[in-house]
Amino acid sequence: MAKAYSRRRGPCAKTAERRQRILDAALQVFAAHGYRAGSMREVARVADMSLSNLMHHFKTKDDLLLALLERRDADSPGQRTGTNDLVADILAQARWNQTMPELIALYSVLSAESLTDGHPGRDYFIERFTTVRRGFEEEFAKLHDAGRLRPGVDPHMVAGSITALWDGIQLQWLLQPDQIDVVAYLQAFLDLVTQPADSALVRVIPEN
Amino acid sequence: MAKAYSRRRGPCAKTAERRQRILDAALQVFAAHGYRAGSMREVARVADMSLSNLMHHFKTKDDLLLALLERRDADSPGQRTGTNDLVADILAQARWNQTMPELIALYSVLSAESLTDGHPGRDYFIERFTTVRRGFEEEFAKLHDAGRLRPGVDPHMVAGSITALWDGIQLQWLLQPDQIDVVAYLQAFLDLVTQPADSALVRVIPEN
Missing domain, CATH: 1.10.10.60 (Homeodomain-like)
Known part of the structure; x- marks a missing residue:
């Protein structure tokens, strides 16, 4: 030893x-x-x-x-909860991010700065957004197949939306940490796109 | 003359x-x-x-x-459609933004850069986010009162969410204009939070 x-x-x-x-x-x-x-x-x-x-x-x-x-x-290997529950995993990751404001700020600054002429990080961020969206899309597609997405919710669009919402709300949080609760915003969005497993109880009454 | x-x-x-x-x-x-x-x-x-x-x-x-x-x-006085329809106004503004990628990039770069030490734009962006969220909250509260928000959707949270989603998806669009349709993402989010005026036809069947 x-x-x-x-x-x-x-x-x-x-x-x-x-x-x-x-x-x-x-x-x-x-x-x-x-x-x-x-x-x-x-x-x-x-x-x-x-x-x-x-x-x-x-x-x-x-x-x-x-x-x-x-x-x-x-x-940041993903703060998985080990429950195989996408919603729980996202919220756990968001909570973890809140303990690392400096790292999140670095990411915010560099991802936007990568838009400027000839920035060396641009390819990295294009690649990263593509990978992150693809990963979320696969995960949300599984939820869809399990009947856990609300009717009409598209895994592809949800993947891009949660990536965007997350970045955007983190920026607002970094500017006003006392005003913005990142986890609450992500939770609210996930509540909008998912439905409980027993949601067969919710039906649409057809017009007639 | x-x-x-x-x-x-x-x-x-x-x-x-x-x-x-x-x-x-x-x-x-x-x-x-x-x-x-x-x-x-x-x-x-x-x-x-x-x-x-x-x-x-x-x-x-x-x-x-x-x-x-x-x-x-x-x-950018707001690209109002004159229809007094918040959803239509948001989508019109988003379409207008797409004609000004340079201005949107400037905004993305500066808002993130304002996180860095002693940046002269920081107070401006804190003020701006506060004002934008408050404005949206008022507009979504009107939709709520008109029965046009889905049950359980909170105008305060929707206001922060659409601000964040919009910023985040514009950043992805600026990096990959061929891949990302900003208007489609905003439309999908607004579809999630609103309901048509005749939505009394959609009801929840109570468990019994």
Whole structure:
């Protein structure tokens, strides 16, 4: 065990630790200033290392940004409740997000900033939105097949809508945390699109 | 008439025209680079005037940003259909927005960028979200009173939700204009929260 531990402290582990420290610093700097206005120099200062040392690990600011975005995805594996209940999983993830305002702000700032000319994060966000929508669509299609979506609700549209609503309401929450309850908004939307399992009791009386 | 026209060409009109030209340039520059990375020098270049001339009209980049945001509100007086129909008005506004991707991108970039430390647009966006939500809440409350909201739908929550959904789906549209139909998403959401005037035909059969 001691040997395994000391192996983890070898040169490779040191590099990995340094990279993590740089990414922590980059998160702080980009969340505070945005990617464009955040500088490598400032990241190095926050990471408490020299600029050339930082650039040994990340040659360019673009490399740093992409590594940060990838780590974000790895760190948020989805706060699954283990209940296989999509609604419960979404609300659990939303609650978890509220404990990480800095990370959510980074995501908000960068996703919008990626619209600007030649932004290195643009392809990442196009890919990410496509993947997130596709994942939700599959999950909502399962609910649909189980008779848990309200009649007329389209899994494809719900997938895009909840992605958009979630991003939009998080932005409002970040600006006014005391005014906006992200979980309540997501819950209200999910209440609109789903129906309880015993909803056969709700029927439409045909006009005649 | 000739006199009135020539009066409009006097020094005041000249100043107003210059300001408009500067704001047009600022819109282009801030939409392309964001506020933080967009420079006064670049705005002056695009407006085809000297930096000192520009600074005669707008002393600081903050002044310029705030004037631009104010003009945006003045330019988008709401694309009312004149039908006094909230749903039709929202969809008309959404269609109008699609003709102005640059302006919508500017709004997306700046609203998210306003989360960053000490951003001069933050108070503007807090104020704006508060006003927009309040306006929608009043409109949806009228629909509620007219029996046009689905049972259980809360005007306050719908107001925040449609604001969030709209912002979020516009961001996805700006990244993937061929994939995302903003109007269709808003229509689908409004279908979820409203019911037709003759909806007394839809009833819940009580369990017994």
